[in-house]
């Protein structure tokens with residue numbers, strides 16, 4: 070399966086030149102760009118691991134591309150990697166864009182568990198299958 | 206999907222009008238501004254025009270497919286304090302941006318303290334943080350030789366130097382580094398760290414200003430603040446320049462700026478000391494009294510004021 | 511009796527509280543020198559007096575009838591601080607290019623209103639006055655609420671920011687579709703549509719306004735099958751998905767029961783119709799905040815009073831009331847779709863929903879500065895007759911903080927619902943990517959769509975199927991002031 074979280078998962082995987090355009094867009098908006106990775110793509114897993122601190126005060130996409138390269142050297146092809154742009158403007162103070170820039174070579178997907186209680190109602194539990202090769 | 210840095214050759218393009226090329230980049234405007242707004246510095250201005258010409262031609266050559274390499278653009282600006290190195294570096298950033306050699310055109314100015322950490326493991330992230338901020342623009346390292354302290358074997362400056370060298374080589378598309386400082390110390394620094402020497406394409410030397418130039422600079426600074434000297438004030442300031450130059454810690458145009466700040470303060474206090482109304486003329490004029498009260502004129506002065 | 515035709519009695523002014531009838535303008539409802547206070551509630555009405563009725567007197571009558579006046583002088587006024595309670599019409603302007611109609615600006619003292627109650631507000635402002643005989647027609651165009659009053663309302667239960675955080679979806683419009691056919695699907699068949707659409711790439715599916723609990727599908731069946739579909743689609747995509755379960759019902763007790771069941775099944779969102787009434791809407795907004803559920807509002811019925819320019823209530827007023835009342839989503843027009851919506855007016859509605867401050871913008875129909883005092887932002891929903899081929903226009907006009915609902919444009923796809931959903935999602939992502947990369951959507955939109963379609967067969971098919979579908983009819987409700995800049999967000 071293909072996890073379709075983020076802004077651009079329905080497009081062909083982004084090239085570095087593609088990613089650069091989006092990073093520069095964030096910088097030009099005054100947003101801090103953040104690189105995160107995880108081996109648990111559950112949609113409610115909010116806190117992915119941060120690769121480094123969010124990049125405040127940069128003017129150009131180059132330093133983020135360098136960090137992304139460094140992150141990929143460690144996690145590329147094994148974990149999910151995403152970029153996000155954080156807007157500290159009053160009234161937002163939140164993520165304004167987020168998109169995947171790395172996936173495990175094989176995406177094992179999720180297990181959906183149905184817990185039947187009384188009656189017809191079902192409690193659903195979603196769980197990500199462990200990624201191959203990722204340490205637990 | 207990113208824009209190529211240089212335009213694609215127009216089909217059938219054989220002869221090129223370099224002047225038109227220059228006009229399109231609007232670099233000429235920056236060069237003219239440099240001429241107008243900076244007093245003196247003739248050799249520096251000539252060098253900058255030469256570098257700009259080289260870069261325009263290089264741009265055309267890349268477009269014509271004659272070369273593909275990003276040229277090395279790192280520079281060293283040597284000269285005494287207050288000779289205009291920082292000011293020119295700002296203009297250089299603008300020129301490089303207009304010619305498409307850097308993507309953003311900003312300048313990040315740092316000294317050793319911004320790059321080197323206090324404890325183990327502190328320097329690399331600190332240096333990298335600065336480099337990240339400068340990417341897309343120019344990193345200006347003032348008094349770069351303080352990075353190198355051979356007397357201390359464990360000095361963290363060495364770590365910063367290594368990261369700098371690496372980025373200067375590998376990220377030539379991403380930033381231009383300008384080193385600035387005294388000529389002699391810079392020379393020693395480069396001799397001890399040959400890695401820098403080979404990565405620096407342009408050396409520009411900033412001469413000290415003559416007394417007449419400093420006078421012109423002073424008048425220009427006053428004008429931009431809506432002040433002027435009266436005849437006595439101008440004569441006194443000429444004397445001031447001659448005297449100040451002989452004293453310690455003389456810093457060319459910077460000493461002029463500082464002196465003018467203090468003279469404006471004395472002018473204000475003079476007005477308060479004399480009861481009565483002030484005119485527009487009073488408010489804009491610096492007189493001999495404001496200048497000559499300086500300790501520079503005091504024979505016994507050991508410190509400049 | 512025709513009060514407004516009466517001229518002042520001969521022999522000069524008579525005493526204010528003498529028994530009998532008297533012109534409204536004489537009774538203090540017309541005060542051209544009045545300077546509205548920061549704490550006043552302001553309203554602007556479009557007044558069309560009957561032939562022969564003086565516009566100032568008509569405007570004063572609107573002020574009177576929407577505040578303290580009745581048709582005759584009452585001595586009991588003298589038991590009150592009646593100067594304060596009287597609404598004051600302080601300005602009357604002719605409507606540009608519309609002989610016979612006037613904009614009447616009226617100020618209401620804050621003490622005339624109960625805190626935090628849309629029912630009280632609307633009963634005051636639009637309670638009786640719209641049937642007043644001396645007027646041919648009357649329309650409430652816009653209102654300004656003082657910050658002190660705004661602060662008495664909860665505002666959107668969730669708001670755009672937290673909705674996005676909860677859904678983990680940022681930087682692009684959300685995509686939805688209304689399940690079709692509107693009526694007749696069984697719960698089991700209905701859930702199939704939901705599953706296909708969500709799996710194919712939509713974020714939301716939606717019940718239609720009149721899907722409640724009918725013989726062909728009782729509400730519990732719908733909820734059960736829909737949530738099976740949602741859970742399965744989440745597992746297939748790794749994304750949070752939602753379906754707006756319509757909890758509109760006959761009584762508040764029924765609505766709470768349905769909403770509680772939706773929450774118990776894990777739904778992130780429920781939905782109500784505007785026809786449930788302002789009080790029920792506010793109750794549900796409080797429920798939604800208490801229960802961490804997003805509240806979608808379908809503006810069912812609004813066109814009966816918002817569409818005609820001469821009479822009724824402008825949708826911008828309804829949008830303001832709903833932001834105060836506390837819903838999280840509101841249908842606010844598409845510009846390019848099948849339903850009424852002038853581009854400039856729609857721009858005004860979107861600004862009301864999403865901005866923290868609305869400056870006067872007559873060309874967008876906004877008559878007053880409005881501070882929203884950090885009330886949450888309300889997500890506008892564009893729905894009705896839109897399709898993937900208009901994606902560039904939609905994003906250019908509406909921006910990214912909205913929900914785009916492609917009902918027919920998803921379910922009517924020749925290759926099926928999931929393909930329709932995929933087509934919309936690909937078009938959307940390609941357009942956002944291109945916009946961020948600095949491309950000009952108006953000039954290059956078509957090209958961007960075609961390029962995206964090269965790697966997406968369903969999008970190719972969608973573009974082919976709907977390439978000529980547009981709804982270019984003149985709007986009945988347009989701003990009265992010429993735009994100073996080109997429309998667009």
Ligand SMILES: Nc1ncnc2c1ncn2[C@@H]1O[C@H](COP(=O)(O)OP(=O)(O)O)[C@@H](O)[C@H]1O
Nearest residue numbers: 242243244286287288289290291292422458459
């Ligand atoms: N040629 C010049 N004309 C006018 N002002 C000058 C000139 N050179 C330097 N200045 C002014 O003198 C001050 C110090 O210059 P700066 O560029 O910081 O010198 P440096 O970097 O060599 O120490 C600045 O305020 C600058 O504007």
Ligand SMILES: [Mg+2]
Nearest residue numbers: 287290291347
């Ligand atoms: Mg300097």
